[in-house]
Amino acid sequence: MTVIAKLTTVELKLLAREPGSIFTILIPLFILVVFGSSISPGDTVLLPMTLAIAVGLVGLYQLPTTLATYRERGILRRLSTTPVRPGSMLVVQLILQLVLALTACALLLAVAGTVLSAHVPTQVAPFAAVFLMGTAAMFAIGLLIAALAANGRTANGVGVMLYFPMAYLAGLIQPVDQMPVILARIGEFTPLGAFRRTLQDVWAGVSPDLLLLGVMAAYAVLISLAAAKFFRWE
Template sequence: MTKLTTVELKLLTREPGAVFTILIPLFILIVFGSSIGPGDTVLLPMTLAIAVGLVALYQLPTTLAAYRERGILRRLSATPVRPSGLLVVQLILQLVLALVTCGLLLAVAGTVLGAHVPAEIGTAAVVFLLGTAAMFAIGLLIAAVAANGRAANGVGVLLYFPMAYLAGLMQPVDQMPVILANVGEYTPLGAFRQALQEVWAGVSPSPLLLGVMAAYAVIVSLAAARFFRWE
């Protein structure tokens, strides 16, 4: 398992998509962060949600679907390294990628931009893990049903932009039609962004939002496990 993790880590660092998942939210943070005050509680949660969304809906499903398309998972079934081992390693590495990206965003926001960082680190960590689990579940479902890496990429992109809009990542929620803003709170990305924003504002995240994220994480993960094909 250690050797497999090392190999997969090297492959991930050479993947252009991994670089873009880091650079895009960082670019958004720097460009818009230079024009807001240090007490802002919107931009940093928004960029954190963008970062997790990119990893979950683009990087994760594309990688797993491409592995199945190339027959890598099928060939692993004939070796001591089971296909499930590769799946676990990929999930861990994609989580590390999300953590590194969000850590970089927090570092830049806190040092260069002087942005507000919440005092309740434990609550922020719980929200982050729930939101990431919900989004990763969506990515796993895409990987489960996509025929190949290109299809997974396309489905991920097609899902990302509507979800990002409904979540208030492309337009402020108070400028959206009320019905769309309400719907957005019940999407995994929307609940994630809203819960993060509440933590940044110094209030406890809504139990409803936490429940929405937990429900997506459990239900969609079960669906992904049900439909996942190793070859």
């Protein structure tokens, strides 16, 4: 087994034991089950919302908290003296956090499609493109938080403080049609709002808005560059 494979195995076990990972999966699932029992099978709003919630929790809470904690404890610094370079840890963490997001969303889709008989889009390519673009944007923000936070506790707090206003503007806390028009419009141009809107378009069988896809791509690229500039290994 290669060094990277061993590192991935160890980190996967740690991630599986992390309470935050469990809550990342259970919170969106709880929302889906509680509210899904009262909606029609053709609903195209609730499931995209819960998918966006799941990815948002991983990107803004789980990812930055883990990386900032590793730096705080000197794990990244010590790795620089071993064959496992700090960059390898970063790549492994990004992959595992993506797996966590995929697991949470796969569970949501499975429960929605079987237990709740909810509408699930049949066009895989548009859904995959939107999902990957939205996830990249949210992970970029998480990386920037990890880069700037002094420790894991700070990263956790910043992630939570960012999540709730972004979730509100994105229409994940209050339905968009009940929000002031100007706030709803602004929310569509936030990374989480653009993600929710384009997912909802895919669910409704409409082509994703190219402008909003571009917005998510811009967030992903620009914020990732900022995170790379400010990221510290120790």
